[in-house]
Amino acid sequence: MKIRYEKSLPLAQDYFASLGDAQGYDVGTLTPEQLVDVDVLAVRSTTTVTPELLSCANRLTLVGTATAGINHLDTRYLDAQGIYWMSAAGCNAQAVAEYVLSVLCNAHAENFTDLAKATVGILGAGHVGTALSQLLDAFGVAYKLYDPPLQQQGDSRSFCDWQSILDCDVITLHVPFVKEGDYPTGNLIDAQVLAQLTDKQLLINACRGEVIDEPALKQRLQTENAPRVVLDVFANEPAIDADLLPYLWLATPHIAGHSVEGKYSGTQMVYEAICDLLGVTAEKSLSDFLPEQPNLHVALELCSDQSDNLAPAIALMLSVYDVKEDDKNFRQGLAGPETFSAMRKNYRIRRELAGHHVLNTSLLDPTQQAQLAELGFNLK
Ligand SMILES: NC(=O)c1ccc[n+]([C@@H]2O[C@H](COP(=O)([O-])OP(=O)(O)OC[C@H]3O[C@@H](n4cnc5c(N)ncnc54)[C@H](O)[C@@H]3O)[C@@H](O)[C@H]2O)c1
Numbered sequence: 169m170k171i172r173y174e175k176s177l178p179l180a181q182d183y184f185a186s187l188g189d190a191q192g193y194d195v196g197t198l199t200p201e202q203l204v205d206v207d208v209l210a211v212r213s214t215t216t217v218t219p220e221l222l223s224c225a226n227r228l229t230l231v232g233t234a235t236a237g238i239n240h241l242d243t244r245y246l247d248a249q250g251i252y253w254m255s256a257a258g259c260n261a262q263a264v265a266e267y268v269l270s271v272l273c274n275a276h277a278e279n280f281t282d283l284a285k286a287t288v289g290i291l292g293a294g295h296v297g298t299a300l301s302q303l304l305d306a307f308g309v310a311y312k313l314y315d316p317p318l319q320q321q322g323d324s325r326s327f328c329d330w331q332s333i334l335d336c337d338v339i340t341l342h343v344p345f346v347k348e349g350d351y352p353t354g355n356l357i358d359a360q361v362l363a364q365l366t367d368k369q370l371l372i373n374a375c376r377g378e379v380i381d382e383p384a385l386k387q388r389l390q391t392e393n394a395p396r397v398v399l400d401v402f403a404n405e406p407a408i409d410a411d412l413l414p415y416l417w418l419a420t421p422h423i424a425g426h427s428v429e430g431k432y433s434g435t436q437m438v439y440e441a442i443c444d445l446l447g448v449t450a451e452k453s454l455s456d457f458l459p460e461q462p463n464l465h466v467a468l469e470l471c472s473d474q475s476d477n478l479a480p481a482i483a484l485m486l487s488v489y490d491v492k493e494d495d496k497n498f499r500q501g502l503a504g505p506e507t508f509s510a511m512r513k514n515y516r517i518r519r520e521l522a523g524h525h526v527l528n529t530s531l532l533d534p535t536q537q538a539q540l541a542e543l544g545f546n547l548k
């Protein structure tokens with residue numbers, strides 16, 4: 169069995185070497201000829217899998233992407249060729265949900281969004297939307313879900329209509345980028361939608377840049393009464409429109425899903441798919457590779473504002489992951505497509521909330537303790 173993998177998959181050799189001849193390629197270097205006699209191609213979103221790329225692939229059985237998004241795979245072509253493909257659905261849902269929560273905590277800290285009163289509109293209630301709704305439940309923050317495909321499939325949760333989502337204090341996008349079908353998402357947030365949003369609202373995009381009409385966004389952000397906007401994703405990555413950045417409240421280089429857990433899980437899922445293909449038991453698991461959770465003891469000095477019931481959870485959340493640090497690094501480091509890619513490749517080690525130890529929690533009231541436990545913290 170020959171496996172070709174994009175070197176951006178963490179732990180690829182550790183996972184794949186025992187399954188066959190596993191060889192890595194650098195992002196952007198894979199040629200059609202390198203797929204001759206290859207059985208499995210393992211990618212992330214930085215390899216676009218087209219008919220041209222696969223034109224010499226004479227034995228390809230499986231294309232696996234260690235990402236949630238699949239818009240870089242020509243799935244129609246793969247289906248027509250009888251090549252099985254899979255994605256790492258849900259691998260980084262918690263990471264993206266924590267990214268959004270970090271944005272919300274910052275908005276609350278700046279008195280822009282009062283989380284005790286605000287309603288968050290979640291557009292797309294799949295893995296990420298659901299993980300986010302669970303974090304918001306822990307915080308006691310109100311939210312609405314919008315997801316017509318899931319609603320049509322009979323999902324038992326309560327969904328709202330399009331206008332209700334646009335009326336929310338925060339609108340956060342978690343849909344796939346889909347060009348065709350009953351529910352296309354390209355430019356879902358277009359000039360007309362942007363015109364409706366006001367400077368009391370926060371718009372977050374951590375799904376795909378193409379879901380927002382970016383030129384229209386740039387225009388809107390230069391007019392009166394414009395919403396606050398946070399972008400993790402951009403049209404035409406890595407050659408993004410850097411002129412947009414000054415108009416954004418927060419901007420990051422497509423790293424919302426890049427927690428250690430999120431990235432390792434992606435490789436784990438591709439490994440499991442290859443094991444299935446071979447009919448062998450998957451013997452490796454995430455816990456074989458995840459480093460010990462950093463011994464982060466969060467002191468309650470962080471939780472000084474006892475007048476705000478959410479203050480301890482917010483302080484702890486931001487001490488574990490503050491998106492503002494990523495925003496600062498991005499604005500300082502961006503000089504072109506290469507630096508966009510390099511910042512993603514060399515992204516810092518970011519661990520998810522679950523497992524962090526919190527000391528002195530007996531000083532908190534039971535509601536606050538429950539909030540922390542629901543967020544995944546280990547209370548000591
Ligand atoms: N920034 C990042 O690092 C990052 C990380 C993970 C995922 N993503 C992106 O976020 C997307 C969502 O991730 P996920 O894991 O939740 O995927 P998912 O497939 O589990 O959920 C997507 C949801 O969107 C819904 N949907 C589809 N079209 C819709 C429409 N027109 N209107 C409303 N809802 C619609 C689907 O029914 C589904 O429930 C991915 O496709 C990927 O592009 C980005």
Ligand SMILES: O=C(O)[C@H](O)[C@H](O)COP(=O)(O)O
Pocket residue numbers: 176212213214234235236237238260422423424425426512
């Ligand atoms: O779709 C996903 O899972 C995310 O957008 C993910 O962060 C993409 O990761 P990349 O392969 O570009 O690092």
